[in-house]
Amino acid sequence: MTTFPGLLEACRLIKSGALSPQTLLSRASDRADAIEPSLKAFVVRATSASITQQVKPGPLCGIPVGVKDIIATVDLPTTNGSPIYKGVTPERDASIITRIRALGGVIFGKTVTTEFAWRSPGPTTNPWSSEHTPGGSSSGSAAAVAAGIVPLALGSQTQGSIIRPAAFCGVVGLKASYGATPKEGVHPLSGSLDHIGFFTRSVDDAALALSLLKNRDAIEDESIVLDDFSFDVESGVPALPRPRIALLSTPHDHLLSSEQSAVLAECAECLRSGGATLESLTLPDAFWAGLTNMNLIMECEGAVAHKNHFEHHPNMLGEHIRDLVTKGRAHSAVAYIEARDRQKALRKAVASYFSRFDAFLTAPATGEAPKGLSWTGDPIFCALWSFLGTPSITLPFKRSSLGLPLGIQLVGNYREDEKLLRVSKFVESLVPQ
Amino acid sequence: MTTFPGLLEACRLIKSGALSPQTLLSRASDRADAIEPSLKAFVVRATSASITQQVKPGPLCGIPVGVKDIIATVDLPTTNGSPIYKGVTPERDASIITRIRALGGVIFGKTVTTEFAWRSPGPTTNPWSSEHTPGGSSSGSAAAVAAGIVPLALGSQTQGSIIRPAAFCGVVGLKASYGATPKEGVHPLSGSLDHIGFFTRSVDDAALALSLLKNRDAIEDESIVLDDFSFDVESGVPALPRPRIALLSTPHDHLLSSEQSAVLAECAECLRSGGATLESLTLPDAFWAGLTNMNLIMECEGAVAHKNHFEHHPNMLGEHIRDLVTKGRAHSAVAYIEARDRQKALRKAVASYFSRFDAFLTAPATGEAPKGLSWTGDPIFCALWSFLGTPSITLPFKRSSLGLPLGIQLVGNYREDEKLLRVSKFVESLVPQ
DSSP: OOOOOOHHHHHHHHHHTSSOHHHHHHHHHHHHHHHHHHHOOEEEEOOHHHHHHHOOSSTTTTOEEEEETTBOOSSSOOOTTSGGGTTOOOSSOOHHHHHHHHTTOEEEEEEOOSGGGSSSOOSOOBTTBTTBOOOSSSHHHHHHHHTTSOSEEEEEESSSTTHHHHHHHTSEEEEOSTTSSOOTTBOOSOTTTOEEEEEESSHHHHHHHHHHHSOSSOOSTTOOOOOOOOOBTTTBSOOOSSOEEEEEEOTTGGGSOHHHHHHHHHHHHHHHHTTOEEEEEEOOHHHHHHHHHHHHHHHHHHHHHTHHHHHHOGGGSOHHHHHHHHHHHTSBHHHHHHHHHHHHHHHHHHHGGGGTOSEEEEOSSSSSOOBBSSOOOOOHHHHHHHHHTOOEEEEEEEEOTTSOEEEEEEEOOTTOHHHHHHHHHHHHTTSOO | OOOOOOHHHHHHHHHHTSSOHHHHHHHHHHHHHHHHHHHOOEEEEOOHHHHHHHOOSSTTTTOEEEEETTBOOSSSOOOTTSGGGTTOOOSSOOHHHHHHHHTTOEEEEEEOOSGGGSSSOOSOOBTTBTTBOOOSSSHHHHHHHHTTSOSEEEEEESSSTTHHHHHHHTSEEEEOSTTSSOOTTBOOSOTTTOEEEEEESSHHHHHHHHHHHSOSSOOSTTOOOOOOOOOBTTTBSOOOSSOEEEEEEOTTGGGSOHHHHHHHHHHHHHHHHTTOEEEEEEOOHHHHHHHHHHHHHHHHHHHHHTHHHHHHOGGGSOHHHHHHHHHHHTSBHHHHHHHHHHHHHHHHHHHGGGGTOSEEEEOSSSSSOOBBSSOOOOOHHHHHHHHHTOOEEEEEEEEOTTSOEEEEEEEOOTTOHHHHHHHHHHHHTTSOO
16 A cells, blocks of 8 residues: 555664655655545644654664554653543653653654544544444554554554454554553553554564563563564564464354455465465364453453543543443452453463464454444454453455455464464465465 | 471481481371370371382472461362361372472371361460460461471461461461462462462571472462572571661551560560661551452452352351351452452552562561460461562561460562571571570
């Protein structure tokens, strides 16, 4: 859609001096000026003076980054997609923002999120068709990368808020292992399920983002420190040759559009031809039954996250958040603890499959982006991986008959994010151009 | 009380060949035969055939270990102090038992616990006076080490179940940082508060136990891997010279016996004379108010841990467990999550004090062991450290006018267990003989 360079390429060009940060940033601003009236990916953008001031040396020197508007920034308001926070600017950057700034990255603007990263959509349109949703809740981040405004945007996923919009917009979306990326300063929806992740244009770009922005320590609750990647700035992350791929059946496969089903079959065939081993896999029902526990956890933790909003600003909350809180308040502590215990047990249980497989192949969504902006689509093909905390990634594969992107999703073992990226690099090389 | 060697000395003697495992184990059995009729520290002991079979090379070769009877062992029943589990032998060892066996240690017997490590006491008496409680819930482990039967026993602490009985019995009790020791296979009382720890006869013994038995990986929920200790088998853990000690005031100090207060004052004076810096410290009320959250967490998690017992064996449960479950079932998920959030916030907040202090000095209990066996004493001086997950240790200091032990408690920073042990080594060297 654009010749704007991807993240890794932009970093290389700037490092070599072939591209100046100013030129890259001007292009980003020009592109946004041209397309934002219809795209509406940004809630607010940094001024050109601020952009110039932010340029600093570092591995992300001069890279414009889109930031989902639930992530605190001291120089731009953080509205959380809610009128309650209209014009409110936090006093501290989120820790991932501090890190981006320290690496020389430029906070280019805050991207549209659904209300508190839950269901009520914002105004963003799909860059491939303004009549279609970009997906959500990280709507603006997906759209801004797809439209070639920024090479990197931050999103969050509690159910399917990175993978789904990335697939609908035709970009790479990476949700790293639960706890692998810093959440401090990000408005929570459900602490046991919230993940911070990345929208980029390639697997290498996603790998670069994760290698730079993953946790350096485990001081946050349930946070982990992934091993450092073997990552070469010239060749990116090395593809895993002959990966063992599980072609996953799910109880939701009847929801897939025929085009999405065909994409999965075609992708499997490409992988087989490319040297991968493919085998069908059906997970025990207990995994899918676990999604009931996931909903309960989300309701309970959502009720805590939005307690003050619910009690002090009920009229400024959308019906979906009110409904979440109301449901969450009705649950007992025992039911919540049992749901969390079930989550932990299933998180352990899924690991056993990854001795046989390097990754699962599944759909990122039911199909292309639904028409209309009132619904961001069904997260059902993403939810289990959020519940289990396993890393997952979506790659664009081809376009639908309407010209909208259709992607595939790969799921890896908890903490084995690098392996998932290496499998993804293999898969990416086989995507038909 | 006995010339039975402590853990480190026994390991040294066996390693050097000066003592055979068989001699050590015979002495332990003889001692138990002589004293158990009145002490009642053990629910069950391994047969002499089993003891002989268990001897294997390793750093704990031939060391008899007492195991609290909520910790699963495949060769001895694990009753959890409850008639529900009478005669029940688990199919798998708890992971800490697997580790002890791998190190050559001998599971000498299962020690008496209160019912499910909660309030209803077992028959164990205090080795210093059979009319007094040994404390609980790790009653038998404290008594067995104090009586010189075993040089090492395992206990657990949710409120005050290691520190208090260790103080009442005049031995060293160590509760390591939350998550630093393996809990898999131990009957839970309250997962967010349960700690596994050690009864020994000296700080070096406790340091050796922790260095050998701490987690090697962080695969359990919320588990951590402590750094390896600088531990020399000849000199033990090195004392921290001139430690900075906070003399902690608590809102519960009016509960201290005059003798226990005098012990704290005398200990402070010894430390000052020995080169330590002492400063009074009062923690903000928020910490003590947090104990309300602790009770709520314990009730909720206890209700889950005992759900099946409560539903299927209500008549075999003591009133204290029934009461715990009944209270826990009445709490909402929101209240539980808020209590856990408060716990996490206070866990972070307490760390700031440890930039000024190497350890806090406080009482391990209100005073000497109370008379009678129907109550194991007040855990109030231990509870906060269980709630915060900070490592704590008790050392015997002197005896009361009745001849019962009186101890002191030292509290360190989360994850800084080695420093706490080094401070404790310093303190131990100043205890009046």
